[in-house]
Amino acid sequence: MATSENQYEIQKSEQEWKEALTPEQYRVLRKHGTERAGTSPLDKVYSEGTYFCAGCGQPLFSSDTKFNSGTGWPSFYQPLEDAVGTTVDRSLFMTRTEVHCDRCGGHLGHVFNDGPKPTGQRYCMNGVSLKFVPEESAS
Numbered sequence: 001m002a003t004s005e006n007q008y009e010i011q012k013s014e015q016e017w018k019e020a021l022t023p024e025q026y027r028v029l030r031k032h033g034t035e036r037a038g039t040s041p042l043d044k045v046y047s048e049g050t051y052f053c054a055g056c057g058q059p060l061f062s063s064d065t066k067f068n069s070g071t072g073w074p075s076f077y078q079p080l081e082d083a084v085g086t087t088v089d090r091s092l093f094m095t096r097t098e099v100h101c102d103r104c105g106g107h108l109g110h111v112f113n114d115g116p117k118p119t120g121q122r123y124c125m126n127g128v129s130l131k132f133v134p135e136e137s138a139s
Ligand code: FE
Pocket: 053, 054, 055, 056, 057, 058, 101, 102, 103, 104, 105, 106
C-alpha cells in the first residue's frame, strides 16, 4: 500500500483544492470527512447515468450498480473498472476499508461486505464526493 499521495495522476496543492471545491466537498474529499446521512440528494436518485468524481471528473460508478441500502448514503455494489482504490482505515475505533478515487486520491467513502448480489459488497459513498450525469434519453 502506498503511503504517499504522490501516486495520483491529479496533483493539486491544498490551496488549489480549496479553490476548486466547495467547503463541504473539500472537507469530505480532501480531509476524509463524512457527510451527514440522508443529506445527499443523490441518495434517492435511481435514474440511468454515471457518477463521476467531484474532485477530478473521473467516472466512478454506473447507475446500474446503485441500490437502496437504507443507510442514507448513495450505495453501489460495484465500482467501474480501474476507478477506485482502497486503504485500511483504523479511525473511529473500527477497521474499515476506505475508498478513494484512484486518479486524484479524493476520499469517497467506505466499502463493506454486507452488500447485495452479485458482489456482496456495499460501496457506501458520500454523495458530495460524486457528480451524477444522467444518460441522455434514447428517444
Ligand atoms: Fe478524482
